[in-house]
Amino acid sequence: MDEPNTDVIQGTLDMLILKTVSLQPIHGFGIARRIEQVSRGSFKVNPGSLLTALQRLERAGCLDATWRQTENSRRAKFYSLTRAGRKQLEVETADWTRRVSAVARLLKAEG
Amino acid sequence: MSLWRQLTRGLRALTHRSAAEQDVADEVRDYLDRATADFVARGFSPEEALRAARLELGNATSVSQQVRESGWENLIETLVADLRYAARRLVAEPGFAAVTILTLAVGVGSTTAIFSALNPILFQPLPYPDAGRIMMVWDMGTGGSRDDVTFGTHQELVERSHSFDALAAMKPWQPTLTGATEPERLDGQRVSATFFRVLGVPPALGRDFQASDDRANAPRVVILSDGLWHRRFGGDRAVVGRSITLGDDPYLVIGVMPRGFENVLDPSATLWSPLQYDMSQDRAWGHHLRMVGRQRPGVGTDQAAAELARIAQTPVLEFARAPWASLKHGLIVNSLQDDITRGVRPALLIILGAVVVVLVIACVNVTNLLLARSVRRRSEFALRAALGAGSSRLIRQLLTESLLLALLGGGAGMAVAMLGVRALIALSPPELPRVHAIAVDAGVFGFGLGLTTLIGLGFGLLPALQATRTDQQRELQQGSPRTGGGHHRTRSALVVAEVALALVLLVGTGLLLRSLQRLFAVAPGFEPSRLLTMQVQTSGHRFDEDSTTYRFFEEALEAARQVPGVMAAALTSQLPLSGDEDIYGVHFEASPSQRAEEDHGAFRYAVTPGYMETMRIPLRQGRTLEQHDRSGAPLVALINESYARREFPGIDPIGKRLRIGPMDGPLYTIVGVVGDVRQMSLAISQSDAVYTTPSQWRFADNAMSLVIRTRGDPTALVPAIRQAVWAVDKDQPIVRVATMDDLVAASAAERRFALILVEAFALAALVLAAAGIYGVLSGRVAERTREIGVRSALGASRGNILTLVVGQGMTLTGLGVSIGLAGAALASEVMVAMLFGVSHLDPVTYLGAIALLGAVAVIACGVPAWRAAQVDPASTLRVE
Numbered sequence: 001m002d003e004p005n006t007d008v009i010q011g012t013l014d015m016l017i018l019k020t021v022s023l024q025p026i027h028g029f030g031i032a033r034r035i036e037q038v039s040r041g042s043f044k045v046n047p048g049s050l051l052t053a054l055q056r057l058e059r060a061g062c063l064d065a066t067w068r069q070t071e072n073s074r075r076a077k078f079y080s081l082t083r084a085g086r087k088q089l090e091v092e093t094a095d096w097t098r099r100v101s102a103v104a105r106l107l108k109a110e111g
Numbered sequence: 112m113s114l115w116r117q118l119t120r121g122l123r124a125l126t127h128r129s130a131a132e133q134d135v136a137d138e139v140r141d142y143l144d145r146a147t148a149d150f151v152a153r154g155f156s157p158e159e160a161l162r163a164a165r166l167e168l169g170n171a172t173s174v175s176q177q178v179r180e181s182g183w184e185n186l187i188e189t190l191v192a193d194l195r196y197a198a199r200r201l202v203a204e205p206g207f208a209a210v211t212i213l214t215l216a217v218g219v220g221s222t223t224a225i226f227s228a229l230n231p232i233l234f235q236p237l238p239y240p241d242a243g244r245i246m247m248v249w250d251m252g253t254g255g256s257r258d259d260v261t262f263g264t265h266q267e268l269v270e271r272s273h274s275f276d277a278l279a280a281m282k283p284w285q286p287t288l289t290g291a292t293e294p295e296r297l298d299g300q301r302v303s304a305t306f307f308r309v310l311g312v313p314p315a316l317g318r319d320f321q322a323s324d325d326r327a328n329a330p331r332v333v334i335l336s337d338g339l340w341h342r343r344f345g346g347d348r349a350v351v352g353r354s355i356t357l358g359d360d361p362y363l364v365i366g367v368m369p370r371g372f373e374n375v376l377d378p379s380a381t382l383w384s385p386l387q388y389d390m391s392q393d394r395a396w397g398h399h400l401r402m403v404g405r406q407r408p409g410v411g412t413d414q415a416a417a418e419l420a421r422i423a424q425t426p427v428l429e430f431a432r433a434p435w436a437s438l439k440h441g442l443i444v445n446s447l448q449d450d451i452t453r454g455v456r457p458a459l460l461i462i463l464g465a466v467v468v469v470l471v472i473a474c475v476n477v478t479n480l481l482l483a484r485s486v487r488r489r490s491e492f493a494l495r496a497a498l499g500a501g502s503s504r505l506i507r508q509l510l511t512e513s514l515l516l517a518l519l520g521g522g523a524g525m526a527v528a529m530l531g532v533r534a535l536i537a538l539s540p541p542e543l544p545r546v547h548a549i550a551v552d553a554g555v556f557g558f559g560l561g562l563t564t565l566i567g568l569g570f571g572l573l574p575a576l577q578a579t580r581t582d583q584q585r586e587l588q589q590g591s592p593r594t595g596g597g598h599h600r601t602r603s604a605l606v607v608a609e610v611a612l613a614l615v616l617l618v619g620t621g622l623l624l625r626s627l628q629r630l631f632a633v634a635p636g637f638e639p640s641r642l643l644t645m646q647v648q649t650s651g652h653r654f655d656e657d658s659t660t661y662r663f664f665e666e667a668l669e670a671a672r673q674v675p676g677v678m679a680a681a682l683t684s685q686l687p688l689s690g691d692e693d694i695y696g697v698h699f700e701a702s703p704s705q706r707a708e709e710d711h712g713a714f715r716y717a718v719t720p721g722y723m724e725t726m727r728i729p730l731r732q733g734r735t736l737e738q739h740d741r742s743g744a745p746l747v748a749l750i751n752e753s754y755a756r757r758e759f760p761g762i763d764p765i766g767k768r769l770r771i772g773p774m775d776g777p778l779y780t781i782v783g784v785v786g787d788v789r790q791m792s793l794a795i796s797q798s799d800a801v802y803t804t805p806s807q808w809r810f811a812d813n814a815m816s817l818v819i820r821t822r823g824d825p826t827a828l829v830p831a832i833r834q835a836v837w838a839v840d841k842d843q844p845i846v847r848v849a850t851m852d853d854l855v856a857a858s859a860a861e862r863r864f865a866l867i868l869v870e871a872f873a874l875a876a877l878v879l880a881a882a883g884i885y886g887v888l889s890g891r892v893a894e895r896t897r898e899i900g901v902r903s904a905l906g907a908s909r910g911n912i913l914t915l916v917v918g919q920g921m922t923l924t925g926l927g928v929s930i931g932l933a934g935a936a937l938a939s940e941v942m943v944a945m946l947f948g949v950s951h952l953d954p955v956t957y958l959g960a961i962a963l964l965g966a967v968a969v970i971a972c973g974v975p976a977w978r979a980a981q982v983d984p985a986s987t988l989r990v991e
């Protein structure tokens with residue numbers, strides 16, 4: 001039995017992260033779970049790639065990060081969306097939508 | 112904005128490494144905690160939840176590493192780590208490090224030194240604006256030789272040519288500066304008024320020459336060089352407008368040249384004055400001027416040359432030409448840059464080639480050393496690869512190591528280069544142009560650095576690639592590798608290449624050496640040992656009268672003869688092998704071989720009686736010049752034997768008559784034939800000469816060379832002879848004091864310079880090639896200790912082992928020699944211009960080079976062979 005590919009579609013991880021963070025400030029694990037849940041298991045995010053992408057986005061200025069204390073007095077890193085990040089999300093969403101509908105049109109075409 | 116964040120975040124991660132690591136570790140830890148809690152919430156037991164969470168996360172350490180590696184600072188961190196590791200490894204292997212660094216230092220240092228010395232000569236443009244448009248114009252003599260032009264030719268070209276903005280003529284000038292301090296003989300030039308316009312550099316102070324300054328009988332003016340201005344006049348700006356006395360005459364100083372002005376046409380000139388020739392003078396038709404011009408913008412060199420050729424071929428009445436300046440062979444035009452480097456270019460190119468060969472050999476050696484080293488470290492790399500290092504990471508680290516080595520070697524090389532440049536300047540022959548422009552500057556360092564980096568990256572790549580291509584499993588299991596395989600082929604090939612290159616250099620050295628030997632074996636035509644020479648010059652208006660000049664020289668000669676230790680003394684207007692070149696057209700009355708047209712002239716010597724005896728020039732026929740051959744007596748002359756043979760084949764030349772110079776000059780009768788004398792250099796056999804006594808010549812030469820045959824050491828008599836001459840007249844300068852042996856040596860200065868350098872490089876190449884052979888064989892022996900142990904256990908004697916190893920080494924050498932022979936034959940063809948008396952395929956030289964290389968190779972093989980023979984089979988077999 002072939003297992004379906006649960007990797008995030010190449011190039012969309014940044015967009016999915018930004019969207020998730022845009023809803024509320026959130027930590028890395030939370031982002032991973034949310035993507036998994038909302039996609040109903042279609043996408044399982046690799047923790048290493050996720051954390052790397054988060055560092056990249058933070059350095060690029062799309063996300064802000066703050067440290068908070070957890071119950072067992074450990075540190076947790078929370079990410080929030082910056083204005084630049086919001087704009088980047090809009091750009092990438094528009095682009096994605098355009099390309100998806102183009103693919104849909106191509107697949108629906110007959111003859 | 113994000114660039115700034117990138118920079119700052121990365122920098123913070125670099126500087127606060129542990130804090131950054133902690134952050135990432137904390138975040139990963141937090142992820143794990145939350146994942147565990149999530150699983151617990153789904154109903155897992157705490158232990159199962161933890162396990163599931165760990166499974167999802169993967170290896171926490173690698174995740175942390177993955178996150179950290181994505182930052183740009185990671186590259187720098189790894190670079191620093193690599194450098195530190197590389198440095199530690201070098202310290203752990205001091206022998207290898209020392210040899211590699213030294214090899215690189217020699218290669219990079221010598222190449223940088225040569226390039227920086229040759230840069231101003233061969234590559235840099237001349238230090239004048241638009242220097243590409245400055246041309247030299249020469250008269251073409253028979254056989255295509257470059258002759259100085261005459262003033263008449265210069266005038267004609269100035270008027271008739273439209274290709275040049277300005278054309279200037281020049282000649283050397285050596286006035287005596289008198290005045291407040293001691294009289295001093297200065298070097299200068301007499302030039303046309305447009306001289307500085309041609310070069311494009313106006314005086315920094317005062318004004319340039321004008322056309323009105325350059326007329327005969329115009330007031331005398333002079334422009335000083337910056338150096339002279341500071342040295343003699345204290346840099347006083349008021350000197351402009353003052354009058355100074357040069358050789359009895361007042362000269363008005365009208366300008367001073369800028370400090371950075373470099374006069375490539377006569378580097379020693381420190382002052383300039385207009386020629387002030389005019390066509391009515393005798394000397395207007397003497398070939399003794401050099402001409403330089405600045406092409407008009409828009410006129411190409413070919414155009415200018417074509418126009419000059421046309422002018423040469425179309426004489427006009429307005430510019431009647433003397434027969435010996437008929438320009439019938441045309442004019443030679445070439446760029447000033449080409450002109451000044453012409454003489455030395457063959458030598459310089461050879462030297463350049465030699466140093467490149469040394470560099471290549473050095474690089475080959477370094478590559479071999481690196482390859483050998485990477486073989487030794489095979490298990491280390493296998494281990495690291497097994498621990499997760501990607502091959503790109505390993506290659507990066509190896510390249511860092513070789514780059515570090517290269518930088519250390521290059522740094523040492525810079526020190527070598529600086530010393531080398533200084534040595535070059537000190538050794539350089541006087542004809543080496545633009546010596547003053549040679550400097551070790553930023554450009555030189557840049558070149559050295561670039562070269563080093565190229566070597567480090569380029570020659571480190573091969574061993575790096577080879578090292579990472581190993582089979583990890585096999586290497587981890589084995590204790591000692593048994594065979595070399597591919598490595599050996601590469602290293603052997605490299606050694607063969609080195610040997611070939613070393614042979615090329617050895618052959619080159621040998622050929623130059625033999626050329627010099629042959630050159631110095633040439634008989635100059637006189638006896639040079641224990642012969643002292645010096646030039647006595649007359650200056651001052653009282654010598655305008657010829658009789659005064661003759662009397663002075665006679666008295667000076669007599670005084671010199673009285674000095675104890677002097678066996679014989681004489682005077683001559685032209686001294687052999689001194690650079691003097693005084694040539695006149697000679698026309699024989701009714702010569703059977705009527706080739707007056709083809710006459711290339713002969714050297715004219717005005718000599719006192721006793722010259723032949725002092726110089727020990729043999730008399731072949733007739734008699735030498737004697738005391739009674741004075742003005743008023745019948746005019747007599749001597750010619751040399753090959754001239755006589757050519758002009759009077761089979762006939763007695765005694766009694767025949769000739770004219771020296773203009774066709775309407777007086778007839779001289781030949782009374783004797785003397786041996787040939789080399790005037791220009793030992794290599795040039797052109798020696799047609801005609802000798803007269805000073806008083807029987809048209810005018811009195813105002814500078815005569817005193818030649819003195821001494822009983823003992825010639826230099827010891829210099830002060831006494833000078834005193835003797837000055838006792839007759841204390842104001843007459845004595846210059847160019849040298850023993851004839853020195854002059855003979857100096858005449859080959861350029862070849863000798865090339866020889867010294869090529870010799871040095873050949874030596875370096877030999878040492879490096881020997882080191883290369885030794886290195887490869889040692890490596891092999893070390894790797895195959897076990898095999899050697901087996902062989903000797905099976906009955907091979909020490910002798911057999913020795914033969915085995917030496918045989919391997921000599922096979923490599925033999926291969927290298929065969930290739931090298933072909934290479935040497937090709938390379939020596941390039942050298943032909945520098946050779947004298949030897950063919951570029953001279954067998955003695957080739958055999959000698961092969962023998963030397965072979966002997967060195969045997970020694971280089973000997974040590975590893977001997978070590979191999981010492982191998983104790985018991986201990987090596989036990990290792991397994």
